[in-house]
Amino acid sequence: xxxxxxxxxxxxxxxxxxxxxxxxxxxxxxxxxxxxxxxxxxxxxxxxxxxxxxxxxxxxxxxxxxxxxxxxxxxxxxxxxxxxxxxxxxxxxxxxxxxxxxxxxxxxxxxxxxxxxxxxxxxxxxxxxxxxxxxxxxxxxxxxxxxxxxxxxxxxxxxxxxxxxxxxxxxxxxxxxxxxxxxxxxxxxxxxxxxxxxxxxxxxxxxxxxxxxxxxxxxxxxxxxxxxxxxxxx
Numbered sequence: 001x002x003x004x005x006x007x008x009x010x011x012x013x014x015x016x017x018x019x020x021x022x023x024x025x026x027x028x029x030x031x032x033x034x035x036x037x038x039x040x041x042x043x044x045x046x047x048x049x050x051x052x053x054x055x056x057x058x059x060x061x062x063x064x065x066x067x068x069x070x071x072x073x074x075x076x077x078x079x080x081x082x083x084x085x086x087x088x089x090x091x092x093x094x095x096x097x098x099x100x101x102x103x104x105x106x107x108x109x110x111x112x113x114x115x116x117x118x119x120x121x122x123x124x125x126x127x128x129x130x131x132x133x134x135x136x137x138x139x140x141x142x143x144x145x146x147x148x149x150x151x152x153x154x155x156x157x158x159x160x161x162x163x164x165x166x167x168x169x170x171x172x173x174x175x176x177x178x179x180x181x182x183x184x185x186x187x188x189x190x191x192x193x194x195x196x197x198x199x200x201x202x203x204x205x206x207x208x209x210x211x212x213x214x215x216x217x218x219x220x221x222x223x224x225x226x227x228x229x230x231x232x233x234x
Contacts, residue, residue: 065152065166065177065192076174080104083137094209096132102139105167105201111142111218121233125224126153126215131162131207138204142218144194149221152178152190152202155228156215159185160207164216166192167201176203187228191221 071079083104099109117123129138144150154164162185165178179190185207202218217224227233 063179063190065190066179068165068176068178068180071174071176073169073172073174076105080106094130094132097129097138097213099129099138099140100132103137105139105141105203108139108141108201111140111202114140117215121225122227122230123215125219126155126217128213128215129204130213131160131209133209136209138202140202141199142202143198144192144200145220146194146197148194150192150194150218151221151224151226152192152216152218153188153224153226153228154204154214154216155187155189156213157185157187157207158214161185162207162214163205164188165203165205166218167203168196168198170196170198189226189228192218 099114101107102109111127114127114129117126117128131138152164152166154162163178163180165176165180168175168177177190177192179188181188200218202216204214204216225233
């Protein structure tokens with residue numbers, strides 16, 4: 001009788017242990033599934049570059065726009081003409097974005113008619129475009145309202161040395177504004193203080209054609225998230 005009780009106790013203990021292991025295993029599988037989902041989500045955003053180690057605050061702060069150069073009307077038109085007759089170099093298999101051809105100011109696309117991204121705070125309100133061949137530039141035109149500040153942002157650059165500039169013609173000469181990051185392939189953003197009413201032009205230039213897209217925006221300050229890296233909004 002004593003042996004039977006002992007055997008029953010052992011069987012019960014084994015059952016409890018198996019049940020506990022099964023419960024732990026089940027919880028582990030659930031956790032693994034969640035981890036897999038998290039990894040899959042992360043992988044789906046793998047295209048978004050991450051900052052290099054040692055990046056300091058100067059790479060992510062929002063400087064005021066700097067006046068980079070001033071061109072007369074003839075000098076500006078000569079620049080545009082040279083751009084129009086330029087023979088591009090290396091081709092790629094990347095499909096041109098739907099705003100082409102917009103390789104110069106003369107062919108600039110209406111910024112207000114671009115397709116705005118939505119559904120994720122990192123890209124909310126941004127437009128996606130690409131560099132489909134060597135030498136490709138993207139130009140967009142837009143009105144700006146006097147007295148407002150605008151956030152101008154370019155990101156998701158795949159480490160290519162690409163830059164965003166703003167062109168204005170307030171007094172019969174063309175002025176180029178920007179805050180190009182000296183570190184190759186880093187995103188850029190600057191704040192432009194609109195001091196005249198008129199048509200402005202966005203110029204995005206540089207980098208190779210191997211990438212599928214980049215994100216950019218020129219919006220009134222406070223209306224878009226200016227995070228340069230996905231980790232800043234998680």
